[in-house]
Amino acid sequence: MEKIVSLAMGSGGKESWELIERIFRHLGNDLLKEAEDGTPLPSLQNPLFTTDSFTVSPLFFPGGDIGKLAVAGACNDLAMMGAQPRFLSLGLIIEEGLELRQLERILRSMKRELALNGAQVVTGDTKVVPKGGCDGLYIGVSALGERKASISQRNIEEGDLILLSGDIGRHGATIFAAREGIELWNDLESDCRSLWPIVEELLESGATIKAMRDATRGGIAAVLNEWATAQNVEIEIEEEKVSVRQGVQGICEILGLDPMVLANEGTFLLVSSRDEAPKILEILRSHNPEASIIGEVKGDHPQRVVLRSPWGTRRFLDMPSGEILPRIC
């Protein structure tokens, strides 16, 4: 077989089957092996359904690659709403000329990430576009999970506390540095990570979680503003409680961006009642010592996010706008 992906591999004939078999080898499972155009699934009692497309550039970056990102990203959308990831669909749009070695490396990292989530790819589709038709590889993933708890932004109310699972902005900063060839900070690595294991631990602890959201595109600024708007509440954040690593801060200075708008791919926000917060924080800290309670839900400025500085001054943190960083996920 050839060493690069050819247009013939997307034509639905012999070469397509050879490519699909090669992909199967990495993601293979009984449901996928028996697949026709659709895959029968066992019955689902409380299904949660999500989708995400991935166009990240570069395909490989410190801390991950597009395959890890795609599985973790889609599964995290489920985990953040209290659902255990189960069944994934995988759509690959491959640029003619992609090295098969690279594709296989990406599939291997998908497989690892699937195992962390206890999930399976059960249906797939592969398209090959001529050179220039995409940038190497785009991945579309849809995911089905079984809901274990009713976690939703609709539970957020005045008096709740806002927790953050770790330091922010690492994914966005890492992608920017990788793309621009900046190597100033050796420790800079994406936070790309599957969150179901920690969510499962939180649920098993008996803690009541009201809402969670991984702070991807638009960073924590986007999530906090979406919550404030959706629930018609004010969210007040203590700025100094939000941890930003030195490398991320450095990239932000180059870009002229606030780390609050930089993308994360594992770091997440969580809302709980005041009573539940301490035990949740303890679990979060066992995974990342930088986790902290960063703010609270109030009522003075509905639909606004307020940042409080260590000196007591306050300013609004707006919904991000404009081009932040294209193709970070």
Add this chain to the structure above:
Amino acid sequence: MEKIVSLAMGSGGKESWELIERIFRHLGNDLLKEAEDGTPLPSLQNPLFTTDSFTVSPLFFPGGDIGKLAVAGACNDLAMMGAQPRFLSLGLIIEEGLELRQLERILRSMKRELALNGAQVVTGDTKVVPKGGCDGLYIGVSALGERKASISQRNIEEGDLILLSGDIGRHGATIFAAREGIELWNDLESDCRSLWPIVEELLESGATIKAMRDATRGGIAAVLNEWATAQNVEIEIEEEKVSVRQGVQGICEILGLDPMVLANEGTFLLVSSRDEAPKILEILRSHNPEASIIGEVKGDHPQRVVLRSPWGTRRFLDMPSGEILPRIC
């Protein structure tokens, strides 16, 4: 709001929400409106799950566009296995600069096609890539259906008859003609069509269908070969029973391709027992008078498809290989 899609619309901030609201307006339904990162669905008893990515060029062609194709294509994968399409995910990868007017036209045609299937888009994702990052618009759709009958290639056995729902090759020929600006045949139009309505009629008639497959990439040659291989049978086709319109034949002569390998997006193959075939054919013919019984399942040459000419000669119809037509779906 601007008239073209900008990179800022993919950054997860204010402009992203404006774009999403504009998309919502066309696909809006209660489940989508309330969507967070994942959408809770009602319980599913016999779910069937499928996925498809669409990179067709051009975006608009006689008989359809990428939006119609995406909804029909994904839903047809379900219908062909006896499942009623229910819930769809939609991933849009949009090239910076795409006219919003074009995007909205595509969304409107998705909406029409969703209605024909009785299905809803319940979760979505939008990415914007810089100019050159894709070709206008790529669409990824995953679809969930409820299975009403156990239709599968695994039911195919010696003695069964092969039915074809209409004339072949129109989609592939139309795309090629549209791309190359060939306007010799005015009547040439894609067969792009949602198949659930006709499948529902077939199921309600009480007819027993063993297998069905829409003959997309690789045409009927690919489907027949996949069936012959999967079930270790011979499939013999009477060549003159396979209807090809004049315009399609003309394009095939230009391309030097057999219409049997050209893509269809609505024309499908069906397998039934000899007894069930007449009433099935009657229903197929009420939709397309060119429907016919084109062959039968035999045992002499396992895993091969044999074409019998009107003069009684026989030749093998191989699994297509090589580049057929890139980006036809």
